[in-house]
Amino acid sequence: MTRTVLESQTKAVTIGFDEPFCVIGERINPTGRKKLAAELEAGDFSTVERDAVAQVAAGATVLDVNAGVVFNTNPDPNETEPPLMRRMIELVQGLVDVPLCIDSSVPGALEAGLAAANGRPLVNSVTGEEERLERVLPLVKKYNVPVVAISNDDTGISEDPDVRFAVARKIVERAADFGIPAHDIVVDPLVMPIGAMATAGLQVFTLVRRLREELGVNTTCGASNISFGLPNRHGINNAFLPMAYASGMTSAIMNPLALPVNQTKIAEKKAEVLAKGVILPGDMDDETFVQLFGMGSTKYRPGKEMEAIRAANLLLNNDPHGSDWIAFNTASATGAEAASGRGRRGGRRRRG
Amino acid sequence: MTRTVLESQTKAVTIGFDEPFCVIGERINPTGRKKLAAELEAGDFSTVERDAVAQVAAGATVLDVNAGVVFNTNPDPNETEPPLMRRMIELVQGLVDVPLCIDSSVPGALEAGLAAANGRPLVNSVTGEEERLERVLPLVKKYNVPVVAISNDDTGISEDPDVRFAVARKIVERAADFGIPAHDIVVDPLVMPIGAMATAGLQVFTLVRRLREELGVNTTCGASNISFGLPNRHGINNAFLPMAYASGMTSAIMNPLALPVNQTKIAEKKAEVLAKGVILPGDMDDETFVQLFGMGSTKYRPGKEMEAIRAANLLLNNDPHGSDWIAFNTASATGAEAASGRGRRGGRRRRG
Numbered sequence: 001m002t003r004t005v006l007e008s009q010t011k012a013v014t015i016g017f018d019e020p021f022c023v024i025g026e027r028i029n030p031t032g033r034k035k036l037a038a039e040l041e042a043g044d045f046s047t048v049e050r051d052a053v054a055q056v057a058a059g060a061t062v063l064d065v066n067a068g069v070v071f072n073t074n075p076d077p078n079e080t081e082p083p084l085m086r087r088m089i090e091l092v093q094g095l096v097d098v099p100l101c102i103d104s105s106v107p108g109a110l111e112a113g114l115a116a117a118n119g120r121p122l123v124n125s126v127t128g129e130e131e132r133l134e135r136v137l138p139l140v141k142k143y144n145v146p147v148v149a150i151s152n153d154d155t156g157i158s159e160d161p162d163v164r165f166a167v168a169r170k171i172v173e174r175a176a177d178f179g180i181p182a183h184d185i186v187v188d189p190l191v192m193p194i195g196a197m198a199t200a201g202l203q204v205f206t207l208v209r210r211l212r213e214e215l216g217v218n219t220t221c222g223a224s225n226i227s228f229g230l231p232n233r234h235g236i237n238n239a240f241l242p243m244a245y246a247s248g249m250t251s252a253i254m255n256p257l258a259l260p261v262n263q264t265k266i267a268e269k270k271a272e273v274l275a276k277g278v279i280l281p282g283d284m285d286d287e288t289f290v291q292l293f294g295m296g297s298t299k300y301r302p303g304k305e306m307e308a309i310r311a312a313n314l315l316l317n318n319d320p321h322g323s324d325w326i327a328f329n330t331a332s333a334t335g336a337e338a339a340s341g342r343g344r345r346g347g348r349r350r351r352g
Numbered sequence: 353m354t355r356t357v358l359e360s361q362t363k364a365v366t367i368g369f370d371e372p373f374c375v376i377g378e379r380i381n382p383t384g385r386k387k388l389a390a391e392l393e394a395g396d397f398s399t400v401e402r403d404a405v406a407q408v409a410a411g412a413t414v415l416d417v418n419a420g421v422v423f424n425t426n427p428d429p430n431e432t433e434p435p436l437m438r439r440m441i442e443l444v445q446g447l448v449d450v451p452l453c454i455d456s457s458v459p460g461a462l463e464a465g466l467a468a469a470n471g472r473p474l475v476n477s478v479t480g481e482e483e484r485l486e487r488v489l490p491l492v493k494k495y496n497v498p499v500v501a502i503s504n505d506d507t508g509i510s511e512d513p514d515v516r517f518a519v520a521r522k523i524v525e526r527a528a529d530f531g532i533p534a535h536d537i538v539v540d541p542l543v544m545p546i547g548a549m550a551t552a553g554l555q556v557f558t559l560v561r562r563l564r565e566e567l568g569v570n571t572t573c574g575a576s577n578i579s580f581g582l583p584n585r586h587g588i589n590n591a592f593l594p595m596a597y598a599s600g601m602t603s604a605i606m607n608p609l610a611l612p613v614n615q616t617k618i619a620e621k622k623a624e625v626l627a628k629g630v631i632l633p634g635d636m637d638d639e640t641f642v643q644l645f646g647m648g649s650t651k652y653r654p655g656k657e658m659e660a661i662r663a664a665n666l667l668l669n670n671d672p673h674g675s676d677w678i679a680f681n682t683a684s685a686t687g688a689e690a691a692s693g694r695g696r697r698g699g700r701r702r703r704g
Contacts, residue, residue: 194674238590240667243597278630279630284629284630292630307587308591311588315546326583
């Protein structure tokens with residue numbers, strides 16, 4: 001049975017076919033987060049700290065750390081990214097005791113991260129590109145760590161799943177040449193947006209099964225890509241994750257958090273409420289308002305995807321005695337409702 | 353490719369591996385619904401009418417009709433159920449133009465339903481029990497209709513999935529002896545509550561795949577059984593359905609509706625609202641109140657399971673161009689939010 005073991009200073013997390021789904025929190029990543037990028041360049045790590053704690057509280061068991069900021073003062077990431085990666089890793093592992101996933105396309109940043117990280121982090125990533133294979137695999141071997149293998153190569157990302165499978169096989173074989181075992185390769189079969197490619201979901205489900213059955217490797221993906229550009233992305237992600245998991249996927253790099261309700265939405269709702277003739281007490285704070293009107297919370301909390309994954313853990317017999325499911329739902333609002341007997345009846349037993 | 357064709361007066365619904373998931377609405381069933389049972393005995397069909405229309409509006413493409421009332425005035429269902437079944441079927445198909453699923457353990461009621469139903473209804477059900485096989489299969493042949501085959505037999509429901517598979521195979525073989533083709537058998541592999549059997553989910557996923565690959569049959573199940581006795585049943589059902597579908601399940605007998613918010617909940621919420629010092633206008637109607645406070649609706653509307661199934665249709669490439677997903681989410685509240693650009697961001701593209 002394929003087991004990929006990650007470690008923090010004191011904890012081990014195993015990615016495997018008979019393990020709970022491994023949720024790798026994706027939030028500590030300035031790519032596409034301009035505000036965070038600016039903060040990091042200015043030496044402000046408050047968002048990193050908050051995201052580290054919040055993601056672990058929401059159920060992430062591994063945290064991805066990406067330091068990919070292009071500094072305004074120095075545009076060469078080979079110079080700026082390694083020290084920033086080291087700093088971020090030291091900071092994160094000082095706050096939370098979970099294994100890290102060192103995420104960079106800059107080999108120097110990967111090495112800086114590997115030197116700084118406690119335990120046995122996951123390297124993110126190698127691809128089938130020759131230069132990447134030659135740069136990253138020696139590092140993976142040197143530090144004896146597992147690595148995410150993304151199934152594109154020098155020809156780019158193929159739309160043909162057979163080609164992506166062949167690239168994954170090539171990476172596993174090349175890793176073996178370096179003495180890296182298949183159980184330390186976590187293949188990302190690449191998730192395309194289903195809005196752009198109608199077969200994107202089917203491709204992932206089929207590839208994951210083949211990767212598991214034919215190569216015996218664990219798998220991961222950037223899960224939210226699947227819903228890019230479509231309405232109600234959470235609705236798509238919430239179905240995609242259990243389906244991928246049922247097909248054999250063993251981890252995902254994803255956002256475990258629901259976005260807190262922001263001031264704009266609060267202001268819009270207050271206007272709607274007032275227009276209906278409702279009078280609010282002057283001293284009502286935002287969190288009370290937001291909860292009272294069923295809007296969620298102004299605080300970070302687990303996203304709906306975490307509920308889907310916990311349910312899937314239960315359904316695949318990776319939640320012994322349902323204890324995680326019951327604890328999760330007793331703690332959350334939905335669960336409190338169910339526990340108090342006021343929960344909506346979920347359906348009837350069909351027979352008997 | 354296995355295709356099970358059901359028909360109403362003017363519409364055909366195909367259950368198949370490359371078809372949208374077939375949602376068979378389960379609500380028109382007095383089993384465990386005492387109020388409905390009493391209404392039916394009294395000749396009041398208003399709930400049946402409402403459930404027929406609401407389920408189709410929510411996305412059910414087939415409606416199960418069960419007339420299993422034990423009358424207080426006559427405890428013999430062999431006498432009372434056939435005329436009630438006939439009456440209910442005539443009523444339902446006068447209201448909605450979808451194929452029906454004639455659901456009874458009383459052979460006389462199945463025959464009455466078959467005589468009354470337009471088109472090509474689904475018979476629910478035959479089992480591997482000798483007496484059922486001998487009573488039901490001739491009816492199925494006579495009317496040239498498809499049938500749900502439940503994988504239990506005279507020894508009961510086995511906890512061993514291999515035994516349940518063998519029972520399904522036996523039914524398919526016996527049906528063949530009657531001249532009924534495998535594509536007209538829709539096997540229910542039996543869904544056990546996961547709270548009672550930790551492997552219940554895995555069993556279904558494995559069985560569905562085997563039934564599809566080895567027997568070439570379509571499958572269905574009483575989906576909500578899986579979550580019986582556990583908190584947040586919808587959370588479990590919402591993951592189970594896409595996982596079963598990804599494993600090859602092609603239909604389910606399920607509740608497509610969310611329960612309307614009832615007067616008790618409205619009263620509780622009003623008390624909570626008043627305790628927070630909020631003043632409501634005296635003339636606010638219940639539906640406005642419920643919507644304003646994010647409680648859902650006092651009306652029937654699609655349950656979360658329907659969102660999960662529509663997302664799964666999209667992900668398995670059974671929703672060409674995503675048109676059903678987009679229409680569903682543009683019509684619903686979530687979709688309106690997304691369409692107006694105010695939707696919560698579902699995640700970032702990981703790369704590129």
